[in-house]
Amino acid sequence: MTESARGTGRNIAGAEYVSALSTRPSDLRARDAFRARALELVPAGGLIYDFGAGPGLDARYYAEHERRVAAYDIDPEMCRYFADYCGELIRAGRISLDQGSYAQFLASARTRGNVDLVTANFAPLNLVSDLPGLFAALAGLTRPDGCVLASVLSPYYVGDLTYRWWWRNLPLLLRRGEFAVPGAQALIWRRRLPAYAAASAPWFTLESAYPGTTHSLGRVSVRGVAAGAPGAWLSLTRSRYMFLLFRKPVR
Numbered sequence: 001m002t003e004s005a006r007g008t009g010r011n012i013a014g015a016e017y018v019s020a021l022s023t024r025p026s027d028l029r030a031r032d033a034f035r036a037r038a039l040e041l042v043p044a045g046g047l048i049y050d051f052g053a054g055p056g057l058d059a060r061y062y063a064e065h066e067r068r069v070a071a072y073d074i075d076p077e078m079c080r081y082f083a084d085y086c087g088e089l090i091r092a093g094r095i096s097l098d099q100g101s102y103a104q105f106l107a108s109a110r111t112r113g114n115v116d117l118v119t120a121n122f123a124p125l126n127l128v129s130d131l132p133g134l135f136a137a138l139a140g141l142t143r144p145d146g147c148v149l150a151s152v153l154s155p156y157y158v159g160d161l162t163y164r165w166w167w168r169n170l171p172l173l174l175r176r177g178e179f180a181v182p183g184a185q186a187l188i189w190r191r192r193l194p195a196y197a198a199a200s201a202p203w204f205t206l207e208s209a210y211p212g213t214t215h216s217l218g219r220v221s222v223r224g225v226a227a228g229a230p231g232a233w234l235s236l237t238r239s240r241y242m243f244l245l246f247r248k249p250v251r
């Protein structure tokens, strides 16, 4: 059964989302590349926490590849789709789904401490306004050597240059490192790499940034992008998404 077919008909919002995200070849490639990076970071038996898990496509994939999985999404409709789509794996104890308010998620995350890798694919972090508050909670969620792998909207994506809102907000992006535009669910933030590095500190260090296209494309120097080196950020213009890897500093 294909990813788009499972669970169809029971939850329209989830089904529509899955079908939209399963159409564009670039989205399919981005998902493949993100999953491959996530599996590289966690050995079989390790625990992945999928933040902003949506309908559960990645959660199911990780569980089918011998990782233990926990997940959270703020949207009850998405959670209903997730519970259906991952039903038998939840019943088998291979996936657990946290539901509830964002405040409840933050409170329970702070004391958990057993997660090897937090994943956030297809831009959940762009829907969070208080990123330092989230990273503080993710620090509590993860083990001392845990990390966070996030796919975020690239503020450098060349495809966005045709939109007036991008040009209108360019001064803010350059001056403050971030800007937000209204979205259906929440404000949608676009942030430069230094803004992510600052929001994740002191709990995490932004270690790597990758263009979110194919798995084979190389790593971009975070320091190069922060310093405005043209070669560094140019490689992030080709893809709608960039993958960021945050690691806890060695204490």
Ligand SMILES: C[S@@+](CC[C@H](N)C(=O)[O-])C[C@H]1O[C@@H](n2cnc3c(N)ncnc32)[C@H](O)[C@@H]1O
Pocket (backbone or CB within 6 Å): 021, 051, 052, 053, 054, 055, 056, 057, 058, 072, 073, 074, 075, 078, 102, 120, 121, 122, 123, 124, 127, 128, 185, 186
């Ligand atoms: C574009 S979807 C990505 C879903 C999934 N990660 C995927 O790869 O298909 C973004 C998800 O982030 C969730 N989200 C938005 N704000 C959130 C928050 N504060 N906490 C948790 N999830 C959130 C949305 O409900 C939505 O399911």
